Amino acid sequence: MDKALQSMIENMPSKTGKPLEEWVKLLKTKSFTKHSEAVNYLKKEHGVTHGFANTIVHLSKGEDTPTDNLVAGQYQGKEHLLPVFEKVKNFVSALGEDVNVVPKKTTVSFVRKKQFALISPATKSRLDLGLKLPGYPTTTRLENSGPFGTMCTHRVRLEKPEDIDQELKDWLRDAYAHAG
Structure with a gap:
């Protein structure tokens, strides 16, 4: 489990x-x-x-194993993106014991006292990671929330495990901190 x-x-x-x-x-x-x-x-x-x-x-x-069933459904035909998802999930889960990983039909939410991040396979070649970072300016990489609407303030596009770099980890840590 x-x-x-x-x-x-x-x-x-x-x-x-x-x-x-x-x-x-x-x-x-x-x-x-x-x-x-x-x-x-x-x-x-x-x-x-x-x-x-x-x-x-x-x-x-x-x-x-609802987590596995829902996640498997999201990545059907996009299995090559699973290592990206797993790397994000493992990093976020290590931020604190109060992190809950909540799979849904099309997304996986990361929740503390409230949701602070959300990940979803957006296309066959890309994941979208939504972040709640109130007050953060948008940049070329840290985009407007796009398809996540008000669930998140920003979106980062991820294609490969190497996209989970120090900058992204810092944003995830900040989103986690804001949700506590």
């Missing part, structure tokens, strides 16, 4: 009020037709944050 997912499961009782098993048991008593309905139920009725709600719903469906 992914280290970040395991950490999220371990922190679930203190962050949500119940261990995973109780949340799964609760969801099994309901009948939702869509994933988002179950997530919204947990958020509205039980005050669970989006990242935990999304993880609980995925795990309640019997998916043993």
Whole structure:
């Protein structure tokens, strides 16, 4: 199991009020037709944050490794970009024990108290890394958020593992700090 997912499961009782098993048991008593309905139920009725709600719903469906399943789906036909994703994920996960890696259908969010980065395969040859860096000017490399809209303030295009250089790591560290 992914280290970040395991950490999220371990922190679930203190962050949500119940261990995973109780949340799964609760969801099994309901009948939702869509994933988002179950997530919204947990958020509205039980005050669970989006990242935990999304993880609980995925795990309640019997998916043993939701992170791997969702990420594999994102990179189908773009497997050559996985080393770039993994390098970003490993760096971000090492920023602190409070980092949650939250896979979704088309993106993976990196969340502390709030989301501070988001990564998505944008094309067959490129990933887009969204960052929340309020007040930072745009540059040739640190672009306007583009397709991420208000979820992020900036976007960086990544094509190869070498693109995760010191400058990018500094931006990720700053985004992480702002989210705490």
